[in-house]
Amino acid sequence: MTLVRAAALSLLLSAGFLPDAWAHGSVSNEDDLCAIQIGYYKAHFKIYLPRTRQHRDYCEDLPGTGESIFVMEYLHPGLGEIPVDFRIIRDTTGMGRFAQLEHVKALGDLEPLTVFYQPPSVKPDVFTVMHHFERPGEFIGIVTAVPDGGGEPYAAVFPFRVGFIGFGYWPIIALLVVGLQLNYLYMSGRFPFRKRARLSSVPTVLAAIACVLAGTLAVPNAASAESWTSAGGLYRLAVDPEPSSMGINRLHRWTLHLTDASGAPVSGAEFEVTGGMPEHNHGLPTQPVVTSEISPGTYRLEGMRFHMHGYWELRIRVAAEPGNDSILLELNLDPE
């Protein structure tokens, strides 16, 4: 009796905890990212019902009709350079969510089934399409892209339903019922539990010590003729910002003094500047460029700008005779 019960319970429990991996044609959900595969091009895929569901995005079936916006954000940048079209047809394949490209091809002429079609166009940043679904039903979306260099267009096919409500909260309710039953069994002594091991406090204490140490490490203030050593030890860099108090929201320039490990100025170097605010997950607001070498080892970096106070990281990659290396500048910009 207990065995059967345990088996039934574990089945119920696992139903609530099914992993999210599934596929609808060329659209799949992996690691909580809904992606569409068009040939070898991949894009992040989501559908919105902004008027009725605001910011909620859907990857498969839409819970209602109305204005829907399909969004493909390119994971492969090449998608932004080639013409892409988008078609929605009524699903007459009979395959439902198992429809694949060959089933769609077998339908022949798609025109009479088409409810929406956007002709091929190049969308450099993101691909968005809007369609108003009047009635619920089963549909198939078809995205084709003509790859760079021509040839057979790649196609992605994703079947979806409009107006499908889905299971909603029932799995959670089922879990609650199961939990209550389990609790009853435990309380009445009929279901032995193994005592849960207490979390060891050692890792927590260690982590706390590490945090305190990290916090006390001094982070250099605004750069002013300070110098940094490159990661591989090949170079030392000193920086003079102009004006010397950098502030924020000012387009300004830096003078870079590049020397090698022995202190001799390095001429003819090439630089690449990237960076941002890691805590805010954004990059630099401009694209700074080293525009000239003023004197041997002294360079002018133009187009610097910071648009927020806080912690910035700047990564300057250097390519010169001693070799390729990179320098990390950590800057704390406080209000003056």
Place this chain on the structure above:
Amino acid sequence: MRRSLILFGLLVGVGLVTLAWQWRPLGSPDWTEAEIAEMRSLTLASIASLPPDPSNAVADNQVAARLGQALFFDPRLSGTGGISCATCHQPARKFTDGRDKGQALGTSKRNTPSIVGTAYSPWLYWDGRRDSQWAQALSPLEDPAEHGGNRMAYVRLITSDAWYRDQYTNLFGDLPDVTDAARFPSRASPLGNDEEVEAWEAMRADDRKVVNEAFANMGKAIAAYERRLLHRESRFDRYVAAVTADSPSGDTGIFTTDEAHGLRLFLGEARCTECHNGPLLTNNEFHNNGVLAYPGDLPDEGRSEGLRKLRRDPFNCLGDFNDEDDPYCGELRFAREGVELVGSFRTASLRNLEGTEPYMHKGQLKTLAEVIDHYNRAPLAMIGHNESEFPLSLNRRQRQQLEAFLKTLDSPIAADDSWLKPPSRNTTVSIARGERDGSRQDR
């Protein structure tokens, strides 16, 4: 039975204590030095002097500003003769129009931004597709949804109106002689309808050049006017001056305690100064804040498309109409591309909030309360990446305090009244706003 009563009583007690704690009476905040330094950086006392605009030789010329003002309020600067800049940029509303999207000949694509203080911004428009006030002024004039005119017709207007002709020649030298109808059609523009484009392309290259120059000069006069639209101090500025003058007690009588606590939230927990920094409370940079798409519109790509448009604009800093020899054009030259620009828009100044709702690039958020609620919930963006995607977890009282503070930022316009209406010579075109609204309803 008794046990459950006690439990119930405990729960109610905890609930009441939480509520009471949230709404407990507060004194004025004790400002820290860091907070004082930060709030000082947000006041007009810290504002830099007006940056020069060397691309516009008449930028600081008062005569040019009066000409620009006349043009700004002149409805003849349109295809129908009924739309002026002031149709959407209404002085009484801080040069906005109270609508989701601008409404002129047609419906504009986005919310009408205020002009006040834009002389400090390197970029104009929500997507930054123009890099000077004068280049921006030219754009709506030829937009079929806005003024619906064309540059050839505008140059003809200036030439045919005696006062305009006098003002123009004083400032810029001779106007082109457009009497030869064979060389100068009545309507032509590279951005017009098919007929106008054809007429434009049929013109001689040097004739097109003189028309472009005159057209650019009209924009420069309008910009000279717009440069004068700056802010005067707000109650917030007075508060900070009082706080820093006396001891930092925050108890100055200028702010209520709610407003003062709202300021503290603004500087800290609500993370507003990450983008709304500087004396105009904007860093004039582009950020994606995850606002929902406008009903019926695809999500707006914002700066990513705007930068492309800017690079194509013949009136940009690197174009032929920049009055400066060998201009630096650092903003344009070092402007950043990249995926972060998708769905990003220029940070709006918070000194123009009063009476300028609805907010955001298509007026999606109708009130300040909605704006604060939006940032509090921090939804993911439909396209691109919402930079403010961290929910703030502000409770109701804090949101109210923040809203109360935002209202103290309202800054009146520094220019005197004579600048906020059509200049006196244009008696025929000075139409009362009520009339104008009425005539639009007939359409």
